[in-house]
Amino acid sequence: MSTDTLPKEQLHQKLLSALDDAVVDYSDTSQKPLEITLDHPLPPKVRVYMYNVTSPEGDRPDDEYKAQLIAPGQDSDERGSFDFSDDWLVLLIGYEQYDEVFVLWDGYLHPNFSFSKTVYVKQWAIRKAVRGELGEQTRNLQTGEEVVITANSENLNEAIRLRTSLSSSSLPEGTEAAGVSNPDPEKKATDYNIPDKRTSEITRKIRNTIIVNNLKQRYNYRCQVCGDRRKQSRENYYAEGHHLKPLSEGGPDDIRNIIILCPNHHADFDFGMVKVDPNSLEIDHYYEDKKREIELRPGHEINPGFLEYNNAHIAEF
Ligand SMILES: [Zn+2]
Structure with missing residues (x-):
């Protein structure tokens, strides 16, 4: 058990190196969020918010890992939000450095949160990713049912495509996030192309x-x-x-x-x-x-x- 965390630049590097050839272009890795242009068949434009996933500590059942969400520039007395503007697909990704596992929550179900809000993932889902499978854990949130996806670096591309398909893709009704300049609830994440539907x-x-x-x-x-x-x-x-x-x-x-x-x-x-x-x-x-x-x-x-x-x-x- 450790609470060591990686600085955001290193988190971003882990992500980029796992995505490897699929990366066409990316923004300054010292800044959050990281905006990545991806190659077909991944969604073309993703805006990634990355967090450290840490192992269990006393206050929760010890089979859950967690990440703490803080929006860029968010102060402890403010509510925070991701930037959902301009049709970029928002990805909320955690990284567990000891097992080298990526955790993909559904960013659209976390549109607006208090400072240092905690999101969880079960240990069995982390283990599944370590074994080289995609883990899928269902959680019931006030904003909807969330499928949390876990993957190792080999399977990250696949996990992002599954995330794209399963994401709520529009903000839940009755919620508003700061920084939404042009929300388009008609736009579904599944609008992003997944080619060769019959064979893929x-x-x-x-x-x-x-x-x-x-x-x-x-x-x-x-x-x-x-x-x-x-x-x-x-x-x-x-x-x-x-x-x-x-x-x-x-x-x-x-x-x-x-x-x-x-x-x-x-x-x-x-x-x-x-x-x-x-x-x-x-x-x-x-x-x-x-x-x-x-x-x-x-x-x-x-x-x-x-x-x-x-x-x-x-x-x-
Ligand atoms: Zn039975």
Whole structure:
């Protein structure tokens, strides 16, 4: 545990070197915010507010990291705001120097804040980034639901594209930020080009995230095998989406190929410990004796072909 922080110039350098070839031009790194012109397919103009992310300290549950927001020039008795003007995409990025992880909050959900406002990210999301995956943590804020994205330097480009797609992209209704000279609520972050929609891996991931999140909500985060519901924080539930025919084996991103599971039953499916009768949906579990069926909620069908695929190619018994 340490409270050492990097000066903003170094934070900016970390970001620029992770973005590498994607950077076309950038503003003075000794000044905040850092304005970067990025190469296609990243959003062309981003205005970045960077903060140090520090490890847990006594006052919060010790599984949360945090960053403290202070706007450039903001005094301790003032409220602060990012500069959302001129169609630049505002990015609120934290950097955790020991694990070398970037954390992307949704700047549009933090339009106006008190001095030294703290934003949080869970330790599991940091760890996920360390393992080379994109972490996504959902937080409920007064201004809306925020998806916090974590990434290592290898995945930063991908994280920015996911951020662009998931950002609220316009300020929440009823809030005003200083420095908004020409806010355009019609302009969505998704207006920024993401090319090759059908083939692009990142587009697929974004789409998959949206499909799976909708389905999780339909099941109220309950496992379709056991009905259990886990939590990822005091307020937020946790479940996982499973593709019956894996994407890597040509399975589609389609709810007829996806079921919602608790982490245990997800592992069981991945390890081939579960078969499902395609007609009756009766579950044949390798080492659990309970008689049960896959629960289906209205509006969700499973394609029997994908269950057959699971039974023939994934199941190990
Ligand atoms: Zn379960």
